[in-house]
Amino acid sequence: MSKLEANQVDPATGTTLTLGTSGDTIAIPSGVTIANSGTATGFGLSGWSSSSGSLLPASASAGIYLGVNSATAANLLDDYEKGTYTAGVFDANSGGNQSATTATGYYTKIGRLVNFNVAFNDINTTGLTGSNRIFVSLPFASINGQIDAQTAPFVKNFSFGGYLIFGESSGSQKSRFGFVNINNASNFTSVTVSNVTDDDNYCSISLTYITDD
Numbered sequence: 001m002s003k004l005e006a007n008q009v010d011p012a013t014g015t016t017l018t019l020g021t022s023g024d025t026i027a028i029p030s031g032v033t034i035a036n037s038g039t040a041t042g043f044g045l046s047g048w049s050s051s052s053g054s055l056l057p058a059s060a061s062a063g064i065y066l067g068v069n070s071a072t073a074a075n076l077l078d079d080y081e082k083g084t085y086t087a088g089v090f091d092a093n094s095g096g097n098q099s100a101t102t103a104t105g106y107y108t109k110i111g112r113l114v115n116f117n118v119a120f121n122d123i124n125t126t127g128l129t130g131s132n133r134i135f136v137s138l139p140f141a142s143i144n145g146q147i148d149a150q151t152a153p154f155v156k157n158f159s160f161g162g163y164l165i166f167g168e169s170s171g172s173q174k175s176r177f178g179f180v181n182i183n184n185a186s187n188f189t190s191v192t193v194s195n196v197t198d199d200d201n202y203c204s205i206s207l208t209y210i211t212d213d
Contacts, residue, residue: 004101011126012036012128017126019156029084029095047062048062051210053137061078061132062078063076063077063078064077064078065077065081065204066186077108077110077111078111079109079111079112080109080111081107081108081111082107083106083107084104084105084107084180084193085104085105085116085137085139086103086104086137087102087103087104087105087120087136087137087139088102088119088136088137089101089123089134089136089151089155090134090135090136090137091126091129091132091133091134091135092126092132092135092136093133093176093178093194094131094175094176096135097126097127097128097129098125099123099124099125099126099128099133100124100126101122101123101124102118103118103119103120103121104118105115105117105118105139106118107139107140109139109140111141112210112211112212112213113210113211114138114139114209114210114211115206115207115208116138116139116207117175117204117205117206117207118204118205119202119203119204119205120136120201120202120203120204121202122200122201123158123196123198123199123203124198124199125193125196125198125199126192126198129193130192130193130194131192131193131194132146132169132192132193133178133179133190133192133193134179134192134193134195134196135176135177136176136177136178136205137176138174138175138177138209140211140213141174141175141211141212142174142177142209142210142211143210143211144207144212149177149207149208149209153161154202154203155201155202155203155204156201156202156203157196157197157200157201157202158195158196158197158201158202158203177207178190178191179191181182
C-alpha cells in the first residue's frame with residue numbers, strides 16, 4: 001500500500017478535485033475528524049447542503065420522513081417556523097372596521113400545528129360597530145372545517161367565557177377568530193364590541209389550532 005502525506009492537495013486544472021472512481025471506497029479511520037468550513041454537498045443526499053452546521057435543502061418544500069423507512073406522506077415533516085406577527089382587532093370576520101390598537105403575537109408552527117400567544121392592553125374600540133362581533137387576526141389561516149377551539153385567557157373588562165370561533169362557518173379557511181361565551185352545554189352568546197370596555201381592558205390568549213399547510 002502506498003502512502004501520500006500532504007498538507008494540501010489542489011486540482012491540477014479547474015476547481016474540482018476528484019478522489020477515486022465509481023465503486024471505490026474511501027475509508028476514514030476511527031478518531032479522524034473531517035473539518036468543514038465551507039459548504040458540503042452530496043454525501044448520498046441529493047438536493048441538500050450544509051449551512052453553518054445545519055442541513056439546508058435546495059427546495060423549500062423538502063422535509064424529513066420521521067418514524068418510517070419509506071416515503072409516507074403522513075410522516076413527512078416539511079415545515080417549521082417561529083416568529084412574531086402583528087395582531088389586529090376587527091368588527092367582522094373579514095373586511096369590516098379595524099381598531100387602532102394592535103399587539104405583537106408570538107407563534108411557533110410545526111407542520112400544520114400552530115401555537116401562538118398574543119396580549120392586548122386597552123383595546124381602542126372607537127370606529128368599531130358596538131353590535132358587531134369582535135375578531136382578532138391569526139398568524140396563519142385555519143384549516144377548512146375548523147370552527148372552534150377552547151382556551152383559558154386572562155381578561156379584564158372583556159366579556160369572554162371559553163370558546164374561540166374561527167369565523168361564521170366551516171366552509172373556508174379563516175384568518176381571524178371571534179369570541180363566544182358558553183352559558184351551558186346548549187347555549188352560547190357571541191362577544192360583541194360593546195362587551196369590551198373601551199381603552200380599559202386586557203386580554204391575553206394562548207391557542208393551538210390547525211392550518212391547511
